[in-house]
Structures are given as structure tokens and as C-alpha cells.
Amino acid sequence: MEGVPLLRVEGLCLGLAGGPFLLKSVSFHLQVGEILGLVGESGCGKSLTGLSCLGLFPPGVIPLEGRVLFRDQDLLSLSTEERRRFRGRHLALIFQEPLSALNPVFTIGYQIEEVLLEHRGLRGKAAREETLRLLAEVRLPDPEVRYRNYPHELSGGMRQRAMIAMALAGEPEVLVADEPTTALDVTVQAQILELFKELRARRHLAFLFISHDLSVIQEVADRVAVMYAGEIVEEASREALFEEPLHPYTRGLLAAFPRLGVRRLEALPGQVPSPGRWPVGCRFAPRCPERKERCVKEHPELREVNPGRKVRCFRR
Amino acid sequence: MSMLVLREVEKSYGLRSFWGQGARLSVLRELSLELRKNEILGLVGESGCGKSTLARLALALEKPDRGEFYFLGRPYWRLSRQERRRLRPALQAVFQDPAASLNPRKRVEDLVTEPLKLLGVPRQEAREQAVEMLSLVGLEKELLPRFPHQLSGGQRQRVALARALITRPRVVVLDEPTSALDVSVQAQILELLLELQRRFSMSYLFISHDLPVVLYLSQRVAVMYLGEIVEEAPREVFLAGGRLHPYTEALLAAVPGKERPRRPLWGEPPSLLRRPSGCVFHPRCPEARDPCKEERPKLREIAPGHRVACHRR
Incomplete structure (x- = not known):
């Protein structure tokens, strides 16, 4: 899957206006048809990173440095209106709670047709047919019925499917999926994960798949980036990351994660520092079992130790 | 020895509708469960299976419509109010969201000592016990004057645990106690739960939607589906x-x-x-x-x- 990346984030720094940094020099790329998992604990900046890829920033959060390139277009240099048109058509977002993406007073069909009109100029019968096709593609049972349903009439899993159909309506090439299965029951989660794999295979969709759940990431991702305190601390292929994690934080996370049948968990002491309280040296140093003097004083760079394998640690 | 027994309990709720009385929603059907001494019994099920209703019955917060509830060998709902009150401190709970279960206007000290005050323990003694309890759950006594919003999620859950354990209960019902926590904090709390259970020889009813976590913590596991227990076995059976x-x-x-x-x-x-x-x-x-x-x-x-x-x- 080599070639020119579809999406490149380069040295992205975000901060609060007049406040601390929230993201520091975040760089990664995404190839066509690839699933990149972005994993980390709450407050590490993974959701902000996901939103940035769509040129979206929560109120008060401003991009300070860096570029978000889709093909060769820097999203951050576009006007708000241009960004809006870009979204949906090239990149789309799905998140944890479909009820916040779906408008409660319109039917599922109406909301998908709105996207079809906006991004593909489809209306009338063509729009309706395409909507039904999309609903069938995401395996929503009884598309004809669901087309006329309001969001509250669907179960959690069906709503998530409807939101995915809406995200697909503009035929995007990249889906940013932020904890898309976290609110679902495990049996429904398994169905939705299967659907993502299908969509990737059929549409060559690329995913930035954000999750706190290591086992979900292990199941779907081709490559994984691990975030800690506003920066990427490790990047590797799925196999390499889960078989031989390099960064002490990644190791700690894996040892603390309750897998099926695990006999002993090793708790990582302490907690993630909040923005503004990041240590000067390595941000993981206060919790790191391998900490040396240098780690407390100097901030390590993200180094490529093998092709495609990056780690931010002096000790590797 | 059984610490807690639910025998063929049933629980249903009347649904109110626009026209007055609605249908009855039968949540639990002829459900039986036994928690043994020093045991961690896991209860796993997906949303809407009735596990939280079961938790409310096991905590004696609600009376079953039918069937029996025994606590420490005694038919709880057939006891006098006074006897029930005497048993209560031996049965405690920890819930998923400590931000919701801890009164935001009370300080850690008051939150942890409150159960003792209800038992008439003098203030100074309650405070000493609170300090000891905090150190057992891994918190510094400097946190005593803090309010819940000044604590991290993991610290709040430790406070909830200290509050539950300060009456030295025999049984603790844990309803999704780590579901709102990050992985690294979850592992800390799970370790702590195991350590405290051994130290105080308590029994846990551990309720969660997360099968790997349930299998990690519990010796025995019951699987719930639509208000019924469909399977019950020792941990190893599920992994074999x-x-x-x-x-x-x-x-x-x-x-x-x-x-x-x-x-x-x-x-x-x-x-x-x-x-x-x-x-x-x-x-x-x-x-x-x-x-x-x-x-x-x-x-x-x-x-x-x-x-x-x-x-x-």
C-alpha cells in the first residue's frame, strides 16, 4: 500500500487561545484503503487529532503550527466555507454517539438525501434510490422502513449504521471514526467492526480509527499510533506493536489491558498528566519504570528505529 | 456458606402510558443466584438484560415481587425494620460513576465518614478510621478536605470504595465499577479490589458488561440474557x-x-x-x-x- 499518502498530518500543534498546548508536533500519514489505529487514554489528544484531520477545531482551540494535507491540499489554508465543502466529499466523521450526529426531527432518509444533494447534486428518485442502496450497504435491515424512520425509532446499533450510511453518502475517501463502537454492546460491536472491514475492502476506504480499546484496535488496524499527553509516542504495524511494543507506555498499556483469560494485570502507576502540566523531559518519565536522569531533563524526539517503526524514547 | 441468596425472584415494573396504566415490564423472571463466602461472583450481560435491577435487589434497595432474598442466612424482607437496619452496614455498593454517586457538595472526609456517623461513631474516631481506610485504598490523607470534582476519576472511585468499606461489609455489590475508567486506572482499581477482598474476607457480586474483566476478577460467572440467567459456571469453564x-x-x-x-x-x-x-x-x-x-x-x-x-x- 505504498505510494503518495492520501492524508498527511505534519507537525501539527494545537493550543488553547493564550493557554497550554493540547497537541505537540503530531505527524502521521494514511494510505488509500488503510486503517490507522490511534490509541490512547482520555485526554491524550486523540479526538482532537481526529477532528483536525477534518479541519475542525472545538471552540477556543487553535492550530498553531503544522499542516493537514489531503493529497496536496492543505486543509488548514482553506476558508471555513471551502473546508465545509471538502468535508463530507473527501473526508467524513463518525463518532461514538450517533444521536448527536442525527437530527431528531428529520427522517433517516431525509438526512441522507440532504448530503446527497449537497455533495453529489442528487435529488428526487435518484437520491431516494441511492439512499436505499446506502442503507442496504451498511446492512440496515428493511431499508424501506428505516428510510421513513426517525432516529429515536432505531436501536443503538441501527443508528450507528444509519450514521455510517450518511457518512458514506458523499463518497469520501477517508473516514475518521472516533470511538465508533464504544457505546455498543459487544455482540453489536462485532457486527459493526465486520462492516468496517467490508467497507474498506469494497470501497478502498481509508480509516483513521480512534479508540481507547486496544483489542478493537488490534482487530481492525493495519498500523497503530499510540498517543500520550498530546504527542505520538510510538508508531508501528499492528503485528509489531502487539508482539513487540517498544515504548514503555505501550508496554504498560498492554500489560494493564484485561484480555480474555489473562491471569495477571500489571497496573501502570499514576495517571496521564493534563495539558499545561506536561513534564519538561519525557512526558511519560514520571510513570516510567525505565526512567533515567536524561528522561527527566530532555524531551525525546520521535525516531524511526526501523522502516515504519517509530518510537519516542531515549532507551530504545 | 451463602452470604447472599436470591431464590426464584421476579421483578416487574408498571409502565405508565398516556392512557393511564400501561403494560407491565417483567424484568427478572424466576431468577436464582447464590453468593458464597469469600467469593467473587461475576455477572455479565449486555445492556437491558436486567443486571442493574438485579443489583438493586441484591442490595436490598428493592423488594422482589415474588421469591426470597436471604442475606447472611436471614430472610431479609421478613425481618423487622430494626433487624434490617442492623444488617445494612454489612451490605455495601460501588457504582460505575463515582461523580454521580458521590455528593459533590461534601468533602472526602464527610463522604467517607458518613456511614460511620449513621452508626453513631464519634467524630474523632470516624476521622481516624477514614484516614486508615484512605491509606488502604491508596489515597493520601491530604485529600480529606477536597471535594469530588477536585479528584481524578480513579481517585473518586477509590473514595467510593473507602466509603463502602468503612463499615467493614461482608458483601459488596460492584456495578460496573471500572467501566468509566481508563485502561491503566482500571487495572489499578481491579488490583485494589482483589487485594481488599482478600484482606477483609469479603464477598463480591461483580456486575459488568465486559466479559474479559469479569473473567479476570471472578471465581464464578453467571451470564444474563433478557432477565434470566442462562449459564453459570466456574471461571475456568468459560476459558476451556x-x-x-x-x-x-x-x-x-x-x-x-x-x-x-x-x-x-x-x-x-x-x-x-x-x-x-x-x-x-x-x-x-x-x-x-x-x-x-x-x-x-x-x-x-x-x-x-x-x-x-x-x-x-
């Missing part, structure tokens, strides 16, 4: 790879992780309002046959300690 209830097999297969041949379970749990006839799982069961549609399977023991409600096992 043998035949289990088809729903349990589907739950295990749905645990994400490695690529594996999977038969994703079709459909979603039906609502309690439309409880299927016969076996509650039959509409989604890949092995369902005619009898499954008509006859409700009873929990039967198929191996020592392994009980399953399925016509096909």
Missing part, C-alpha cells in the same frame, strides 16, 4: 473452549482482538417488552430447533458447578 450456552459462545466470540473465524451474532437483544416465547435466546440462536420456540429451558447442572439453560446442551 468446551461447549457453552450458545449466547455465551457468541459473547466470547464477539470479544474483539485477533482476526478469527467469527459468526457474528445476528440482530440485537430484543426488548423486554417483547420477550420471546420458549427460550429467550431462540430468535438469535444459530442452533434453535422447534422445542426452543415453545418450551422454556430450565437451568440444569451438566457438570459439577456448571449450570446451563439450553435444550441443546
Whole structure:
């Protein structure tokens, strides 16, 4: 899957206006048809990173440095209106709670047709047919019925499917999926994960798949980036990351994660520092079992130790 | 010895409708469960299966419509109010969201000592016990004057635990106690729960939707589906790879992780309002046959300690 990346984030720094940094020099790329998992604990900046890829920033959060390139277009240099048109058509977002993406007073069909009109100029019968096709593609049972349903009439899993159909309506090439299965029951989660794999295979969709759940990431991702305190601390292929994690934080996370049948968990002491309280040296140093003097004083760079394998640690 | 027994309990709620009395929603049906001494019993199920209702019955917050609830060998709801009050401190709870279960206007000290005050323990003594309890759950006594919002999620859950344990309960009902926590903090709390259970020889009823976590912590596990227990067995049985209830097999297969041949379970749990006839799982069961549609399977023991409600096992 080599070639020119579809999406490149380069040295992205975000901060609060007049406040601390929230993201520091975040760089990664995404190839066509690839699933990149972005994993980390709450407050590490993974959701902000996901939103940035769509040129979206929560109120008060401003991009300070860096570029978000889709093909060769820097999203951050576009006007708000241009960004809006870009979204949906090239990149789309799905998140944890479909009820916040779906408008409660319109039917599922109406909301998908709105996207079809906006991004593909489809209306009338063509729009309706395409909507039904999309609903069938995401395996929503009884598309004809669901087309006329309001969001509250669907179960959690069906709503998530409807939101995915809406995200697909503009035929995007990249889906940013932020904890898309976290609110679902495990049996429904398994169905939705299967659907993502299908969509990737059929549409060559690329995913930035954000999750706190290591086992979900292990199941779907081709490559994984691990975030800690506003920066990427490790990047590797799925196999390499889960078989031989390099960064002490990644190791700690894996040892603390309750897998099926695990006999002993090793708790990582302490907690993630909040923005503004990041240590000067390595941000993981206060919790790191391998900490040396240098780690407390100097901030390590993200180094490529093998092709495609990056780690931010002096000790590797 | 049994610490807590639910025997064939039933619980339903009246649904109010626009026209007045609505249908009755039967949440638990002839459900039996026994928590033994020094045991951690896990209870796993998906949303809407009735596990929180079961927690409320096990905590004696609600009375079952039918069936018996025994606590420390005594028929709880047939005791006098005074006797019930005497038993209460031995039964405590920790819930998922400490931000919601801890009064935001009270300081840590008051939150932790409150159960003792209700028992009439003098203030100074309660404070000393609180300091000791905080150190047992891994918190510094400097946190005593803080309010819940000044604590991290993990610290709040430790405070909730200190508050639950300060009366030295015999049984603690843990309802999704780590579901709102980050992975690294979850592991800390799970370790702490195990350590405290051994130290104080308590019994836990550990309720969660997360099968790997339940199997990690518990010695025995009960699987719930639509208000019924469909399977109950020692932890090892679930990990041994043998035949289990088809729903349990589907739950295990749905645990994400490695690529594996999977038969994703079709459909979603039906609502309690439309409880299927016969076996509650039959509409989604890949092995369902005619009898499954008509006859409700009873929990039967198929191996020592392994009980399953399925016509096909």
C-alpha cells in the first residue's frame, strides 16, 4: 500500500487561545484503503487529532503550527466555507454517539438525501434510490422502513449504521471514526467492526480509527499510533506493536489491558498528566519504570528505529 | 456458606402510558443466584438484560415481587425494620460513576465518614478510621478536605470504595465499577479490589458488561440474557473452549482482538417488552430447533458447578 499518502498530518500543534498546548508536533500519514489505529487514554489528544484531520477545531482551540494535507491540499489554508465543502466529499466523521450526529426531527432518509444533494447534486428518485442502496450497504435491515424512520425509532446499533450510511453518502475517501463502537454492546460491536472491514475492502476506504480499546484496535488496524499527553509516542504495524511494543507506555498499556483469560494485570502507576502540566523531559518519565536522569531533563524526539517503526524514547 | 441468596425472584415494573396504566415490564423472571463466602461472583450481560435491577435487589434497595432474598442466612424482607437496619452496614455498593454517586457538595472526609456517623461513631474516631481506610485504598490523607470534582476519576472511585468499606461489609455489590475508567486506572482499581477482598474476607457480586474483566476478577460467572440467567459456571469453564450456552459462545466470540473465524451474532437483544416465547435466546440462536420456540429451558447442572439453560446442551 505504498505510494503518495492520501492524508498527511505534519507537525501539527494545537493550543488553547493564550493557554497550554493540547497537541505537540503530531505527524502521521494514511494510505488509500488503510486503517490507522490511534490509541490512547482520555485526554491524550486523540479526538482532537481526529477532528483536525477534518479541519475542525472545538471552540477556543487553535492550530498553531503544522499542516493537514489531503493529497496536496492543505486543509488548514482553506476558508471555513471551502473546508465545509471538502468535508463530507473527501473526508467524513463518525463518532461514538450517533444521536448527536442525527437530527431528531428529520427522517433517516431525509438526512441522507440532504448530503446527497449537497455533495453529489442528487435529488428526487435518484437520491431516494441511492439512499436505499446506502442503507442496504451498511446492512440496515428493511431499508424501506428505516428510510421513513426517525432516529429515536432505531436501536443503538441501527443508528450507528444509519450514521455510517450518511457518512458514506458523499463518497469520501477517508473516514475518521472516533470511538465508533464504544457505546455498543459487544455482540453489536462485532457486527459493526465486520462492516468496517467490508467497507474498506469494497470501497478502498481509508480509516483513521480512534479508540481507547486496544483489542478493537488490534482487530481492525493495519498500523497503530499510540498517543500520550498530546504527542505520538510510538508508531508501528499492528503485528509489531502487539508482539513487540517498544515504548514503555505501550508496554504498560498492554500489560494493564484485561484480555480474555489473562491471569495477571500489571497496573501502570499514576495517571496521564493534563495539558499545561506536561513534564519538561519525557512526558511519560514520571510513570516510567525505565526512567533515567536524561528522561527527566530532555524531551525525546520521535525516531524511526526501523522502516515504519517509530518510537519516542531515549532507551530504545 | 451463602452470604447472599436470591431464590426464584421476579421483578416487574408498571409502565405508565398516556392512557393511564400501561403494560407491565417483567424484568427478572424466576431468577436464582447464590453468593458464597469469600467469593467473587461475576455477572455479565449486555445492556437491558436486567443486571442493574438485579443489583438493586441484591442490595436490598428493592423488594422482589415474588421469591426470597436471604442475606447472611436471614430472610431479609421478613425481618423487622430494626433487624434490617442492623444488617445494612454489612451490605455495601460501588457504582460505575463515582461523580454521580458521590455528593459533590461534601468533602472526602464527610463522604467517607458518613456511614460511620449513621452508626453513631464519634467524630474523632470516624476521622481516624477514614484516614486508615484512605491509606488502604491508596489515597493520601491530604485529600480529606477536597471535594469530588477536585479528584481524578480513579481517585473518586477509590473514595467510593473507602466509603463502602468503612463499615467493614461482608458483601459488596460492584456495578460496573471500572467501566468509566481508563485502561491503566482500571487495572489499578481491579488490583485494589482483589487485594481488599482478600484482606477483609469479603464477598463480591461483580456486575459488568465486559466479559474479559469479569473473567479476570471472578471465581464464578453467571451470564444474563433478557432477565434470566442462562449459564453459570466456574471461571475456568468459560476459558476451556468446551461447549457453552450458545449466547455465551457468541459473547466470547464477539470479544474483539485477533482476526478469527467469527459468526457474528445476528440482530440485537430484543426488548423486554417483547420477550420471546420458549427460550429467550431462540430468535438469535444459530442452533434453535422447534422445542426452543415453545418450551422454556430450565437451568440444569451438566457438570459439577456448571449450570446451563439450553435444550441443546
